[in-house]
Amino acid sequence: MTEPRSDALLARMMAIHPKIIDLTLDRVWRLLAALDHPERRLPPVVHIAGTNGKGSTLAMLRAGLEATGARVHAYTSPHLARFHERIRLADELISEEALSAILDECLAANGPDPITFFEITTCAAFLAFTRTPADYTLLEVGLGGRLDATNVVDRPALCIITPVSIDHQQYLGETLAQIATEKAGILKRGVPCIVGPQDEAALEVIEARAAQVGAPLMVHGQHWHVSAEAGRLVYQDERGLVDLPLPNLPGPHQIGNAGMAIAALRTLGRNAGAEAAVTQAQWPARMQRLREGPLLRALPQGRVWLDGGHNPSAGEAIAATLAQKASGKVWLICGMLSTKDVRGYMRPLAPHAHHLYAVSIPGEAATLSAQETAQAARAVGIAASEADDVSAALAQIAAQDPDAQVLICGSLYLAGRILRENR
DSSP: OOOOHHHHHHHHHHHHOOOOOOOSSHHHHHHHHHHOOGGOOOOEEEEEEEESSHHHHHHHHHHHHHHHTEEEEEESOSSOOOOGGGGGTTEEHHHHHHHHHHHHHHHHTTTOOOOOHHHHHHHHHHHHTTTTTOOOEEEEEESSTTTEEEEEEEEOOOEOOOOOOEEEEEEEOOOHHHHHHHHHGOTTTOEEEEEOOOOHHHHHHHHHHHHHHOOOEEEEEEEEEEEEEEEEEEEEEEEEEEEOOOOSOOOOHHHHHHHHHHHHHHHTTTTTGGHHHHOOOOOTTEEEESSGGGGGGGGSEEEEEEEEOOHHHHHHHHHHHHHHHSSSOEEEOOOTTTSHHHHHHHHHGGGGGEEEEEEOTOOOOOOOOOOHHHHHHHTTTTOOOSSHHHHHHHHHHHHOOOOOOEEESOOHHHHHHHHHHTO
């Protein structure tokens, strides 16, 4: 099979800068100027930062907006199976032809100057967004917020800050307050911001920054409330109460994400999209049930879920979801990166895990070895073994428990590989 041309262009972009992550906006501003500032010509922007729930909240907001007839651009990261997933043009993934043309244009405009992969591909997304008419542009922050390549829009229509927790400390700071400072860097004067459920230390920082720049906040627990009651989702703010079905995305944590999406829709004057937001959103690798594909042949009678969460807060959310969805023992197949708090992620899962099979993530330089992952699992009280790969782990589980409930977890990079292999 011939390699898509965009793959070769993306590989060239990956090699331009010696560092994968190098937080500054200088290179982005330079390239955007060379491209005649596409960031100034975007449809109204909703800018979303936070540690957990960005993607799910964006997916719900997109579903709600589209249900009202709006055409919606969306930029997310990282991708799972193909880069094209990052750029959605008016409800459709960018085509191979359009992506290759935009990447060519950005490479030519950048010339030999250093720029990171995320920076140049973000500029490419902005350029693509200016060439297709739409009503809204949803931008998910890649890392942090203040110095993220997406933080170049002077006046978005709306900002959202999802729950902030400890992650990416090597780039954002060691404390929750330091990390929240980076997330709050997306706030702009006069631009309203929906604030999701937060620890007190993070909320204090967000509120202080909002006061400093003059950004009106709509804070969970103060200005809007959301809860699950009698098998329904109940949302309330000063405009009134909304009674909706529970989110189709699984897990109790999706209640808060749904609340943020509904608050955003109401702020944008798209109230009619609330039910679609909670019932029609699609977001892969978030407790996604795998129902077919080659991997499942090893366990035809079992249930297999896939989740890409990778920090302690994600571990807590997954544990709460397992408490709702799983009946009896759950087998884990886990691969993680060395940059993550592996024990912090696994600790909430320990009460739900019957046994963990540890794997390395092929092709990822920062992967933990299967041996290190298994050691981390044992350290938090999970019985663990090593496996050569996910297929081997599934086969071993099937031999012991043909009706097994299995969660493949620990990394979006592992999740992406699974989705590619299981097509």
